[in-house]
Amino acid sequence: xxxxxxxxxxxxxxxxxxxxxxxxxxxxxxxxxxxxxxxxxxxxxxxxxxxxxxxxxxxxxxxxxxxxxxxxxxxxxxxxxxxxxxxxxxxxxxxxxxxxxxxxxxxxxxxxxxxxxxxxxxxxxxxxxxxxxxxxxxxxxxxxxxxxxxxxxxxxxxxxxxxxxxxxxxxxxxxxxxxxxxxxxxxxxxxxxxxxxxxxxxxxxxxxxxxxxxxxxxxxxxxxxxxxxxxxxxxxxxxxxxxxxxxxxxxxxxxxxxxxxxxxxxxxxxxxxxxxxxxxxxxxxxxxxxxxxxxxxxxxxxxxxxxxxxxxxxxxxxxxxxxxxxxxxxxxxxxxxxxxxxxxxxxxxxxxxxxxxxxxxxxxxxxxxxxxxxxxxxxxxxxxxxxxxxxxxxxxxxxxxxxxxxxxxxxxxxxxxxxxxxxxxxxxxxxxxxxxxxxxxxxxxxxxxxxxxxxxxxxxxxxxxxxxxxxxxxxxxxxxxxxxxxxxxxxxxxxxxxxxxxxxxxxxxxxxxxxxxxxxxxxxxxxxxxxxxxxxxxxxxxxxxxxxxxxxxxxxxxxxxxxxxxxxxxxxxxxxxxxxxxxxxxxxxxxxxxxxxxxxxxxxxxxxxxxxxxxxxxxxxxxxxxxxxxxxxxxxxxxxxxxxxxxxxxxxxxxxxxxxxxxxxxxxxxxxxxxxxxxxxxxxxxxxxxxxxxxxxxxxxxxxxxxxxxxxxxxxxxxxxxxxxxxxxxxxxxxxxxxxxxxxxxxxxxxxxxxxxxxxxxxxxxxxxxxxxxxxxxxxxxxxxxxxxxxxxxxxxxxxxxxxxxxxxxxxxxxxxxxxxxxxxxxxxxxxxxxxxxxxxxxxxxxxxxxxxxxxxxxxxxxxxxxxxxxxxxxxxxxxxxxxxxxxxxxxxxxxxxxxxxxxxxxxxxxxxxxxxxxxxxxxxxxxxxx
Numbered sequence: 061x062x063x064x065x066x067x068x069x070x071x072x073x074x075x076x077x078x079x080x081x082x083x084x085x086x087x088x089x090x091x092x093x094x095x096x097x098x099x100x101x102x103x104x105x106x107x108x109x110x111x112x113x114x115x116x117x118x119x120x121x122x123x124x125x126x127x128x129x130x131x132x133x134x135x136x137x138x139x140x141x142x143x144x145x146x147x148x149x150x151x152x153x154x155x156x157x158x159x160x161x162x163x164x165x166x167x168x169x170x171x172x173x174x175x176x177x178x179x180x181x182x183x184x185x186x187x188x189x190x191x192x193x194x195x196x197x198x199x200x201x202x203x204x205x206x207x208x209x210x211x212x213x214x215x216x217x218x219x220x221x222x223x224x225x226x227x228x229x230x231x232x233x234x235x236x237x238x239x240x241x242x243x244x245x246x247x248x249x250x251x252x253x254x255x256x257x258x259x260x261x262x263x264x265x266x267x268x269x270x271x272x273x274x275x276x277x278x279x280x281x282x283x284x285x286x287x288x289x290x291x292x293x294x295x296x297x298x299x300x301x302x303x304x305x306x307x308x309x310x311x312x313x314x315x316x317x318x319x320x321x322x323x324x325x326x327x328x329x330x331x332x333x334x335x336x337x338x339x340x341x342x343x344x345x346x347x348x349x350x351x352x353x354x355x356x357x358x359x360x361x362x363x364x365x366x367x368x369x370x371x372x373x374x375x376x377x378x379x380x381x382x383x384x385x386x387x388x389x390x391x392x393x394x395x396x397x398x399x400x401x402x403x404x405x406x407x408x409x410x411x412x413x414x415x416x417x418x419x420x421x422x423x424x425x426x427x428x429x430x431x432x433x434x435x436x437x438x439x440x441x442x443x444x445x446x447x448x449x450x451x452x453x454x455x456x457x458x459x460x461x462x463x464x465x466x467x468x469x470x471x472x473x474x475x476x477x478x479x480x481x482x483x484x485x486x487x488x489x490x491x492x493x494x495x496x497x498x499x500x501x502x503x504x505x506x507x508x509x510x511x512x513x514x515x516x517x518x519x520x521x522x523x524x525x526x527x528x529x530x531x532x533x534x535x536x537x538x539x540x541x542x543x544x545x546x547x548x549x550x551x552x553x554x555x556x557x558x559x560x561x562x563x564x565x566x567x568x569x570x571x572x573x574x575x576x577x578x579x580x581x582x583x584x585x586x587x588x589x590x591x592x593x594x595x596x597x598x599x600x601x602x603x604x605x606x607x608x609x610x611x612x613x614x615x616x617x618x619x620x621x622x623x624x625x626x627x628x629x630x631x632x633x634x635x636x637x638x639x640x641x642x643x644x645x646x647x648x649x650x651x652x653x654x655x656x657x658x659x660x661x662x663x664x665x666x667x668x669x670x671x672x673x674x675x676x677x678x679x680x681x682x683x684x685x686x687x688x689x690x691x692x693x694x695x696x697x698x699x700x701x702x703x704x705x706x707x708x709x710x711x712x713x714x715x716x717x718x719x720x721x722x723x724x725x726x727x728x729x730x731x732x733x734x735x736x737x738x739x740x741x742x743x744x745x746x747x748x749x750x751x752x753x754x755x756x757x758x759x760x761x762x763x764x765x766x767x768x769x770x771x772x773x774x775x776x777x778x779x780x781x782x783x784x785x786x787x788x789x790x791x792x793x794x795x796x797x798x799x800x801x802x803x804x805x806x807x808x809x810x811x812x813x814x815x816x817x818x819x820x821x822x823x824x825x826x827x828x829x830x831x832x833x834x835x836x837x838x839x840x841x842x843x844x845x846x847x848x849x850x851x852x853x854x855x856x857x858x859x860x861x862x863x864x865x866x867x868x869x870x871x872x873x874x875x876x877x878x879x880x881x882x883x884x885x886x887x888x889x890x891x892x893x894x895x896x897x898x899x900x901x902x903x904x905x906x907x908x909x910x911x912x913x914x915x916x917x918x919x920x921x922x923x924x925x926x927x928x929x930x931x932x933x934x935x936x937x938x939x940x941x942x943x944x945x946x947x948x949x950x951x952x953x954x955x956x957x958x959x960x961x962x963x964x965x966x967x968x969x970x971x972x973x974x975x976x977x978x979x980x981x982x983x984x985x986x987x988x989x990x991x
């Protein structure tokens with residue numbers, strides 16, 4: 061008992077505090093979009109992961125999680141993937157899932173055929189494979205499904221089947237009666253009996269161990285069966301396991317054991333049963349309740365948790381120290397000294413044995429920010445925010461109180477002194493009588509000297525990230541910098557660094573690595589070393605040299621290192637796929653230290669990373685096309701994953717989903733695709749596992765997809781040939797229709813043209829006839845015109861005659877009036893009365909009117925008749941007056957014709973207007989001219 065308690069005291073603290081664990085990929089319920097609780101994990105031939113979840117079957121292809129609801133809405137308790145089939149068991153239900161042509165899993169129930177034969181409340185707790193048989197185990201029965209002929213049989217032993225196991229293609233059974241059986245030729249053969257005094261309640265697993273079997277129990281640790289006899293397996297861990305409630309356990313490919321507990325996480329044991337490590341919530345696990353453990357094809361261990369799913373990268377070249385409590389903090393430096401690992405952080409200087417996975421402890425007196433660790437003359441010096449400390453074991457001695465010691469460098473030809481860089485300026489440490497002490501601060505330079513290198517015993521180069529590169533000349537007494545030169549032509553900026561490597565002074569920043577030309581004192585680009593700096597992936601220009609003469613740089617996606625080859629001057633550049641966001645290191649404070657062989661320690665924000673380059677594998681990987689989703693307007697559907705797909709022209713978006721089933725926290729998978737006959741070049745590398753194409757024109761295409769992990773491209777390229785149908789208006793039927801329409805159009809056009817030309821011919825004949833008729837009419841009109849012209853000439857002649865006649869009458873009457881007037885005035889002439897009578901007779905004669913009337917009617921036919929017709933009340937004299945007005949004669953001209961005075965003419969005008977009832981604004985003469 062005392063021995064047991066001693067072991068318990070020694071081992072349990074180690075289990076609680078040892079922090080170096082494998083990288084863990086964590087998947088919360090928010091990530092996989094299902095219930096918290098998970099019961100089993102398995103993997104198919106494509107390396108896809110499947111998980112039995114409270115809500116259904118989860119599938120993970122390396123890029124996306126897909127949930128398939130439970131077939132009868134009950135919890136899936138058991139799961140086994142065999143080739144391309146996934147067998148599951150639930151409450152009163154068991155069957156298998158198979159991928160359909162669209163890339164989705166479809167369920168086939170095996171239990172529905174024997175539904176009436178299922179026992180009440182039967183739950184399938186375990187599934188195993190044996191040759192061509194799949195065995196489903198409940199507490200009451202074993203169901204045997206033959207995958208070749210699809211037969212289904214069962215054994216019944218009500219309430220007696222605890223668990224079944226498959227070892228080397230042999231099925232073992234643990235029953236309630238405490239016995240272990242083996243299935244042979246369809247019969248149960250007893251292998252061993254567990255004595256009651258052992259108090260074993262439940263056997264969780266059975267492992268092969270050569271000529272014996274090892275049993276893992278829930279509450280009593282390990283046992284062994286050899287030659288049919290069960291004995292206690294006396295291992296150190298056995299007594300510890302009694303204190304835990306073990307729920308699951310597996311043996312890994314390396315023969316170590318991983319045990320899942322109800323409340324203490326995962327316990328890792330060596331093949332001999334010795335304690336190796338505990339992985340729980342305090343050092344990275346998502347949950348401490350482990351319901352199932354599964355090792356996949358690449359050695360990852362999947363943990364089905366009470367809350368979430370975790371993947372432990374057991375074969376990874378990385379181990380992590382995760383300081384989740386903030387005790388250790390961010391690592392800024394590390395070193396191996398006298399078999400002890402010292403880790404300098406923002407919380408102080410910590411130490412642990414370099415050979416044992418044990419907790420870190422604080423070196424006394426070093427609490428606070430540690431910047432650097434430096435070994436010189438077998439002494440370990442610590443650059444600290446409070447000054448400089450000499451470290452001996454777990455104790456420290458302050459030897460300089462100048463604030464902020466950045467780093468140390470050796471001065472050639474001065475073996476007993478060290479040059480120190482500080483927040484402000486530089487100083488000298490001196491060792492006398494085996495004791496280090498501060499000698500003095502060097503004058504002449506007061507800027508920060510975080511990055512500095514010594515080229516010779518008097519020349520110091522300092523890089524100031526914001527001011528540039530300084531060259532400092534140290535005087536012979538080493539007390540003052542006699543000359544300070546700032547090189548302004550050197551690009552400056554955050555993250556730049558300076559380092560002495562292979563007797564060359566290097567300056568590095570985003571554009572590359574530059575080396576100092578000692579003759580010109582100018583920095584020129586080193587093309588070989590510049591491969592360490594990826595300008596597109598740049599995060600820091602700091603370079604670190606290790607004691608194996610490797611030169612390290614830190615980028616966003618990778619850590620690069622250069623190492624010398626067997627040929628002088630030949631450098632090889634290699635990369636480690638560790639993303640910066642996983643390191644979470646402050647820019648330009650990146651640090652890496654060689655521990656032993658190819659083992660390195662890299663500082664990060666919450667602890668450190670151990671990197672074993674010997675385990676860094678470059679194994680090949682493959683990429684798979686998982687699904688094709690088509691969006692058309694408001695609808696979405698999965699297309700068939702056959703060799704040649706055909707899509708309609710009016711599909712808005714065609715999305716191709718692909719993945720690489722690799723499950724490593726530090727492996728980041730990038731994808732690249734090219735669509736032949738549409739894209740000339742490959743797309744940019746991207747972490748998105750999809751390719752979207754919108755509104756592709758019709759035609760034939762081949763999609764090529766590949767993936768990349770680090771610098772390694774997938775061993776295969778997924779190719780998918782498909783065709784986008786021509787639009788309906790360019791289909792064969794449509795084209796045939798167009799041709800038919802074209803023929804019809806040609807025929808109709810021909811007929812129309814023929815009809816048109818016929819009509820044109822007829823129209824031409826008609827036009828010619830019409831023209832002839834027009835010519836005839838024109839000739840007739842011309843003849844009529846000539847006749848009218850002749851008539852007009854005759855009318856004009858008569859009008860002239862009428863005018864002459866009228867004027868002659870006017871003149872004659874005027875002459876007669878003058879004669880009469882003259883005679884009246886000459887009283888001496890006798891018998892004037894007879895003369896007067898003759899004159900009056902001529903003045904009043906109607907003969908002149910009749911002649912005038914005939915001539916007027918001849919010139920203006922029917923005027924008098926029209927006037928009499930329009931105005932029946934006109935008298936003879938009125939018509940005569942109208943005729944004179946028709947000739948547009950003035951009142952003065954009309955008066956002699958009527959043998960009246962001009963005033964009387966005006967009176968007649970008035971009377972005539974009145975008879976014609978003309979308005980005041982209508983001119984009489986104009987009106988008569990319109991009749």
